[in-house]
Amino acid sequence: MARRSASLLFDGSEWSFAALSRAYDAIEEIALGEMELDVYPNQIEVISSEQMLDAYSSVGMPLMYQHWSFGKRFVFENHLYRKGRRGLAYELVINSNPCITYLMEENTMPMQALVTAHAAFGHNHFFKNNYLFRQWTDAGAILGYMDFAKKYVARCEERHGVAAVEEILDAAHALMDQGVFHYRRPPRLSSEKVTERARERLEYEEQTYSDLWRTLPVTAGNRGRAEAEQEALERKKVLNLPEENLLYFLEKHSLxxxxxxxxxxxxxxxxxxxxxxxxxxKVMNEGCATFVHHYIINRLFDQGSLSEGAMLELLASHANVVFQPGFDDPRFSGINPYALGFAMMQDIERICTRPTEEDRDWFPTIAGNGDWRGTLIEAWENHRDESFILQYLSPALIRKFRLFHLTDRSGDRFCEVASIHDERGYAAVRAALARAYDPGANRPDIEVTDVDLLGDRRLRLRHTVKNGILLEEAHRDATLAHIRRLWGYEVSLEGVEASTGKVLYDCSSGTA
Structure with missing residues (x-):
């Protein structure tokens, strides 16, 4: 007992910086040495519950400009937390280089060790290596850019007034979901030159900006149809239409x-x-981090570095994280990404080391290869949730989760159980679940299709309606009003059925 106590990383629930350092070193040795993870340098900070609430409010970033919505969310989250109706995350991790991990000072020492393994190594490895994060984000530049953004918005408030800045931010925030390039990679930020480039861009725009755009007369309507169509084609080519990123289009072309x-x-x-x-x-990221912390805490216990009491606390917390209520459980709110992700990571390890004949039929390239680490690392690098589920969800896991597929057609009186977890239904259930994580199937497909800058200047948008799912009228009309505020002229939105091209609705900001 004396020898085991001497080998423990910590004893008891109280944490100290010395204990955090010892735990970090032991976790790092397993994560990098045994699991062969590749991570950004870590920066770990211990913060209070109020600071964690503040981080919640500002979308998890350590630097953020001021806006009333962040304060509103802080008050809401703080109220629920103080009333005991909602807990706080044990940690918060930022996709940056160095990778910043915030630990709650209220955590016990065992929990500090668990979340260090979870965030500082699991999430960190995923951020650095997954292809989406490599292509679409620049971890080395984001903190520098956020510092620039915070200072720039503050200067605008001083120069133009808080109300004027708030009005632009309100409209921009309303369009954030439609302010993303989904199919082409934007240029990376430059952490060293971002402020200089912004200054040069503003100076150029101030020199070339002309108020004449506001006063150009509307052209006469006596052109022929063929000439008008040709002009429209040339106009769309010059403006690179259709354009999916509404914020980008408004930024570049608003008059x-x-x-x-x-x-x-x-x-x-x-x-x-x-x-x-x-x-x-979400499924892959949380599954990766949960698998990493589960492996590491078990290895630490096997080495005699964790006491039985600490291990019981960690396993209880882990069980709560990966708990999946049944569909008929009052607590059910969908599939828990921690539960599904962790189960799939464990299942891949099993398929690689202890495959069944069924596994060999479904996964001939990885079943029994013995290299579960390499298989997981390859999956973490090259997939998003949709493709990961479509490729790696096994019949064994479908049975374990008792998954089935419901079809819900608006013209039918009842839902139909189209597929269940049996031989005939495995592929259909897996494909249906993968589609649920397809971002293209779950977000409104809205594009800028045309605008005549020398004519009526009406901004024309098109919503491609899939599966008969229309926009909610109240939110649609409020968003059109925000777009008109940024554009300055009439904005119209046409809903077109994807399969037939039939126009389902046509509205404008004037009727919103």
Whole structure:
């Protein structure tokens, strides 16, 4: 007992910086040495519950400009937390280089060790190596850019007034989901030159900005149809239409925005783009981090570095994280990404080391290869949730989760159980679950299709309606009003059925 106590990383629940350092070193040795993870340098900070709430409020970033919505969310989260109706995350991790991990000072020492393994190595490895994060974010530049954004918005408030800046931010925030490039990679930020480039861009726009755009007369309507169609084709080519990124289009082509307002739109869309990969990798990211912390704490216990009491606390917390209520459980709110992700990581390890004949039929390239580390690392690098589930979800796991597929057609009186967890249904259930994580199937497909800058200047948008899912009218009309505020002229939105091209609705900001 004396020898085992001497080998423990910590004893008891109280944490200290010395104990945190010892635990970090032991975790790092397993993560890098045994699991062969590749991570950014770590920066670990211990913060209070109020600081954690503040981080919640500002979308998890250590630097953020001021806006009333952040204060509103802080008050809401703080109220629920103080009333005991909602807990706080044990940690918060930022996709940056160095990777910043915030630990709650209220955590016990065992929990500090668990979340260090979870965030500082699991999430960190995923951020650095997954292809979406490599292509769409620049971890080395984001903190520098956020520092620039915070200072720039503050200067705009001093120069133009808080109300004027708030009005632009309100409209930009309303369009954040439509302010992302989904199919082409934007240029990376430059952490060293971002402020200089912004200054040069603003100086150029101020020199070339002309108020004549506001006063150009509307052209006569006596052109022939063929001539008008040819002009429209040339106009769309020059403006690179259709354009999916509404904030980008408004930033570049709005006729009423001043240079500082365009820069604020750019700041908001850069932040929206930074978070774009996280929405597509929730299952994989949390599954990776949960698998990593589970492996590490078990290895530490096997080495005699954790006491039985600490291990019981860690396993209890882990069990709560990966708990998946049944569909008929009052607590059910969908599939828990921690539960599904962790189960799939463990299942891949099993398939690689202890495959069944069924596994060999479904996964001939990895079944029994013995290299579960390499298989997982390859999967973490090259997939998002949709493709990961479509490729790696096994029949064994479908049975374990008792998954089934419901079809819900608006014209039917009842839902139909189309597929269940049996031989005939495995492929259909897996494909249906993968589609649920397809961002293209779950977000409105809205594009700028045309605008006649020398004519009526009406901005024309098209919503491609899939599966008969229309926009909610109240939110649609409020968003159109925000777009009109940024564009300055009439904005119309046409809903077109994807399969037939039939126009389902046509509305404008004038009727919103």
């Amino acid at each position: 009423i925005l001043e240079p500082w307002q365009r820069e604020i739109l750019r700041i908001v869309r850069v932040i929206a783009q930074y978070f774009y990969p996280q929405g597509q990798t």
